[in-house]
Amino acid sequence: MSLLDIKDYRLDIDTFDGPVHVLKGINLSINRGDTLGIVGESGSGKTVLVRSVLGIGPRNARVIEGGISFDGQNITNLSEKEWAKIRGIRISMIFQDPMTYLNPLFSIGRQISDVIAAHEKAAGHGVSPKAARRTRTEELLDQVGLPNPAMLFSQYPHQLSGGMRQRVLIAMALAGKPDILIADEPTTALDVTVQAQVLDLINSLVEKLNLTVIMISHDIGAIATVARRCAVMYKGEIVEQGLTRDILSNPQHDYTKRLLSAVPDIDAAPERVAARPAASEPAKSRFLLEAVDLKKVYRSQSGEDFTAVNSLSLSVRTGEIFGVVGESGSGKSTLARMLLRLIDPTSGDVIFDGQNISGLSEKALRAMRRHMQFVFQNPHSALNGRHTIGDAIGEPLRLQTKMGRREIEARIEALLDIVQLPRLFKYRYPHELSGGQKQRVCIARAIALNPRLLVLDEPTSALDISVQAQVLEFLQQLRAEMNLTYVFISHNLAVIRQICDRTIVMKHGEIVEQGETEQIFLHPRENYTRTLIESGRKTSQAADL
């Protein structure tokens, strides 16, 4: 008999606009010791599904039909009291962003001991003494591969790195010796090298503890490294399930095929959309943007200096896509903002089209901004929720040109056509659009003034994979049509390889390696670059089976 059985599970969420069918007849069964991956894009219902398994589904949810049984017990409509005996003890869960799930006010040890105590209380035994709980906590921390558990016990979440926090969260989830561990996008918020480590840890725990794992992710590579079996979810339905190997090598459903083809491949040489020769433009110099000895030092409140970017020089040719790659904390976002002087550098110069912009007055800088634009990482917060899409796209025109009302309206519609959105959207508000649509709006806003340079700060990392492919494709077309130069910042090496002409690799605010993108990927000179590519390849290859 299977450990977890989901039969014809249908779930509606009541909203003001009527019920939304979130899950439409899910059938899934998991045996003890199994590892199941659930792949799907945002809105596919995967998170709602696993949360229902833990009884923490959305508030307005209604089960229409079917049910979930766990170890022979029907858990579809349990009371809170009965749930307490299951949650964390028989089934536990780890989450996407480890920081938000740890309380910053308590030490790591205290938080895990409290979980142990809560489980003991729920199980009906007395709570064990403090010392015993401490020993158990240190055991758990050791189990998840954290060094020096005794010291870690009294440390606080902010003292740990993202990867360590995720390990702490896993330790906490294991505190009740659960049968099933649910992992909700456990690696999404982590750097590439750390991702690989956390996935390895989950794999080793499955072997050591005979754990049953359900992992959900939009990243097929991550699923492939962990899960033996895999289910593909699309719009509330499981469109395909089976052995991960089979699904990846021989997908049956159209959606799966599309999803797999959208995953950028780190080992594929790119086929580029040819840009129009830049020679047709009477450029003043060969370089559109140059940074000379750029440096940014932040002073923390305790008076310590932190160098985010250290003596960095680069030059971007007119018409090329210039890649900047690095892990979080490498200073790439700071660099991007300094290139457009959104933050002032501590020292150094930025030269745009032969003109030094680091010395410009506020007024001259504002005028300069029409030639250089920024596209932000997170389109969800880059748009003001109180403005319509039309207002958002028209704002640069209102600020920088003397165009009349009608002209602006016409230009907004033209821009919506360029980014391939319906004209009707100008009356809509950002929260009504999907992530990919919002990013298109942000791009429309950025190109409204016909700029020459776009700095794109991780423009696709907040988007689903298939949407990412569309946006990347679109960005390349756009560059060809509008004679743009891109500075493209990303942590995703496969994406960089796909579209960038030249690339720099950053670490701790400095350039580790630079050169033609293909050269870097085929013959990396530095160890750090090699590690980065290896980690990226690990998940990418697994998906490539």
Add this chain to the structure above:
Amino acid sequence: MTATSMPPMNSSNDTEAARPLSFRERHASEIRQWRLYAHMFRKSFSSMLGLSLVVVFLLLAAFGPWIVPFPEAASGAINMSSKLLPPNGTYWFGTDEMGADIFSRVIIGARTSLWIGVVITGIAALIGVPLGILAGYRGGWVRAVIMRVTELFLAVPGLALALAIVAALGPGITNCVLALSIVWWPGYVRLVEAKTLSIKEELFIESARSIGARTPWILWHHILPNCLSPIIVKMSMDMGMAILSAASLGFIGLGAQPPSPEWGAMISVARTYMPDWWWYSLFPGAAIFLTVLGFNLLGDGLRDILDPRSRDR
């Protein structure tokens, strides 16, 4: 790839462009939002109660002088033959020591209370909101100066300070409103400053700067609209409190002067007639109570529906 997964919308676009969009189509988003607000508001009994009380109060303030049975009662007409009568068929709330109809006086008093409330909260918001936005956005010494002055005002009990100001200016309803406005604005500075501090870190502010927006543009187009919901909630709650404070000043004789039909002033005179002529102070008191209650419940209801977490529903 793009062409297959994102079909070009031109075909449908062209037909749409040929025909001007109706108001309903252009404003579909706003209409849905307002219907959602109405739906959520209707579900809460206390919000609806608050709204009804406020609507009744506004209607009485607007049409009071024309619907009351004895309009002359408001101007202090004396009719000794009917003094201090208990509530009956002719005088629903009884009469006062001058023989004036208390029902008429209470209803006409609504208008006084309304303008007191509107003027006090209006002036307070007009002073407080710009200062708060400025303090929150500029930071540095500008913020330090504005916030220290604000805290200075907040440190002194509002009513006591207002009392001192009225005492200096001399009693009277105009001076009373003026004094209360002067002590009322610091709350708005605090509220708006905190809100501005969080909004200015939002990505869309940086985005506006990156397209070359000046500070006044950002304040007006980005910060202010996002501060609006808490300001509306606070103003509706403050309406009640301002009316209560003005009545308190009236009660101790510093606000409106007796023959004028102001609720606080009426209770002030009526207290010497307690408890035998109970109706004299009961009805103006009840009017104050219901008005303050109404504005507070309304504010609570508005806060629930304007909560940003409810926007995505």
